[in-house]
Structures are given as C-alpha cells and as structure tokens.
Amino acid sequence: MTATPFVFQISGYSNTGKTTLMTELIHRFEHAGIRVGVLKHDGAHDFELDQPGKDTHRFSAAGASFVAIQSAAKSALIQRGSLSPDELIKRLADAGAEMILVEGYKRECYPKLVLMREQSHTALLTELSNVVGAASWFAFRQEGLPVFGIDDVDSMYELIHNRFLAHR
Template structure:
C-alpha cells in the first residue's frame, strides 16, 4: 500500500486566480523536496486532452476505455469515465506524491484554502467544509482563520510547508 499523501484543496469561484496561484506555489513546494501532485476539477466542461488525429485520440475515438502513452520523460493515461476525488488521490499516492493539491471540488471534505477575489465571494466560506486559511485579493480579516494576500506567495508557501510537515491533510476523507 502506498503512503497516503497530505491533501489540500484550493477552492474559489471561477476566475478567482486558482490556477495562477498554484503555478506560483508549485516551484517553491517542489524546491522544498515535497513531491506535488495536482488534481483539477473541470466543472462540467468535458475537457479535451489529446489532439485530434494523433494516435491516442484515434484509440479513444475507436472506443478504448483506457489509453496510456509513455515516453522517455513522461507518462499519461486517459480513462473514459469520471473518478471520485478519493480515487484520484489514491492514484497520486501510487505515483508517490507527498502532497496533493486539489483545484476545485468545493463539496469534498478535505481541508481547504479558500480564495476570495471579490467581497461578495465571502459567502463561499459558509458553503464549504474544512476551511484552514483564506487567500484574499482585498484586505480581509477573519476571527479564526489565517488570511493571506494573494500576493503573499512566501507566506502561503510557509503555511503549506507547515501544513505538510504537520500532516494535517492525512486521512481527512
């Protein structure tokens, strides 16, 4: 059985800056020696992964349930079915991720960083479970949770490293 990774979700409304923030944080986490896995929820857009006309696309179009491709430097696999977040995390564990950062999946029960872009986004705090910190585009204070500015990359990185070291997100299902 693979070692269970620490899990931390980043949730926010559309265009709140989730992907941009994660791309700023990943290098600092990896440089700290923490192997990061990312799971992105595609809120119903039915993403397209492989290129029309390429071999993997042809196999998928022919009806294969699973298509994998590997090269000298990387591997990818596409399944023709949705998976639960817990299953995706288990697969990240098998791939030896230390920390799984999840973008989206607002209704899941893992600990969450809540990203607030506009004042009206504050309602999200009452709609999600297990918030552990807030990242805000505007000055904001919370009576219990730590609040970071969207531009405080170092502060957010420090929080995530501490979160990982303390193992807060293990077994949070």
C-alpha cells in the first residue's frame, strides 16, 4: 500500500507565475531529496504528447487504449480518456512521489497557495477552499493569511516544506 502523498496546489489565473514558481519549487524540493510528482490541469486545450508520424502516435490513432514507451532515460504511459485528479494523484504516489504539486484545479480541496497579479484576483482568496497562503505581484495584506511577494520563493518554499514535514 502506497503512503498517502503530500499534495499542495499552486492556483491562480493564467499568467500569474504558476509555472515559474512550480519549476523553482520542484528544483528545491528535489535537491532536498523529496521525490516530487506534478499534476497540471490543462482545461483549455486537448494536449498532445504524441507527435504525428511517430510510432506511439500511430498506435494511439489505431485505437489503442494504452500506449507505453520506454528508453534508457525515461518512460511514459499514454491512456485514452480523462482521469480524475484523485486517480492521477494515486498513480503519481504509486510511482514513488512523496510530494505532489498541483498546478490548476482551483476547485479541488487540497491546501493551496493563490497567485495574484491584479487586484481583482484577490477574490480567489474567498472563492476557493483551503487557501493557506498567497503570493502577490502588488502590495497586499490579508489578516490571518501569509502573503508573500511574488519573488519571495524562499518563504513560499518554507511554508510548503513545513506543511510537508507536518504531513509525514
């Protein structure tokens, strides 16, 4: 049985710096010896991992429900159909992730850090569940909630790392 992984969300509207922050956090946590899995929500597109003309794309186009590919450096499994965030988190945990960082899925209930580029984005702090912190591109304070400057990655890392340690 796989241990329950620590799941933490980085949420916010498009172009608020979610991916930039995630890449920095991934680097730091992996450097600290924590195996990080990432779940990215792509709500606006139908992403395509396969490249037209390549074998895996041809297998998928032929109707295969699952296509796996493996090399000396990495492996991938492509599955037809959409899986729930919980199922994807379970699969990442089964693969060995100790921490799962989630980009997007604003409506999920995991603890989350909300990124805000504009004043209107502050509405997310009350609209979303389980907000444990915020990062802002502008001067902002919220009673009872840690709010970081968008470039204060050290403090955001510390917030998430402390929650990870408490989860263990």
